[in-house]
Amino acid sequence: MTALPDIPRLYTALAECLAVLLFTPALAPRFSKAVTVGVTLLWAAGLSAFLGLTGDVPGGLWIPCMVTAIGLSYLYLWGVWSITLLEAGYHCSRAFLLAELFASVKWQLHCGLWPSRVP
Incomplete structure (x- = not known):
């Protein structure tokens, strides 16, 4: 059996942001549209930065991250x-759950279709 390398944190961040945003159109916002969009962009940037900066943490710190x-x-x-x-x-x-499923399927497809591009 071939072991796949870890999923890049950028893929995980993108999958988590998109998965959360997939459920928000059915929800009523608390604030105006401009404030909601601004906070959403800040949240997505913050989450992506956090996951990007913690991409090289040891295995024991993965769960807290x-x-x-x-x-x-x-x-x-x-x-x-x-x-x-x-x-x-x-x-x-x-x-x-949706984000983790999507990120893992995307990474398996990536590794299967372009094995020479795996970091």
């Missing part, structure tokens, strides 16, 4: 959209 990423998404959903803490947790867990 992912918990922090999930927490940032949870706070974004609860703070920006008119939902309860429980609803934010529900949407956050769905988005996280």
Whole structure:
């Protein structure tokens, strides 16, 4: 069996941002459209920067980094959209599972189709 290299954190960040944003069109925003878009862009940039900067952490710190990423998404959903803490947790867990599935499938396709481009 061939072992695949770790998924680049950029793929994980992109997948997490897109997965969370996939669930937001059905939600009512707390703020005006301009504020919502601004906070969304800041959240996406912050999450991507955090995951990018923690890409080389040792294996033991991977779980705390992912918990922090999930927490940032949870706070974004609860703070920006008119939902309860429980609803934010529900949407956050769905988005996280979808993001991890999407990132792993994309990375497996990448490694299978372009094996010479694997870092």
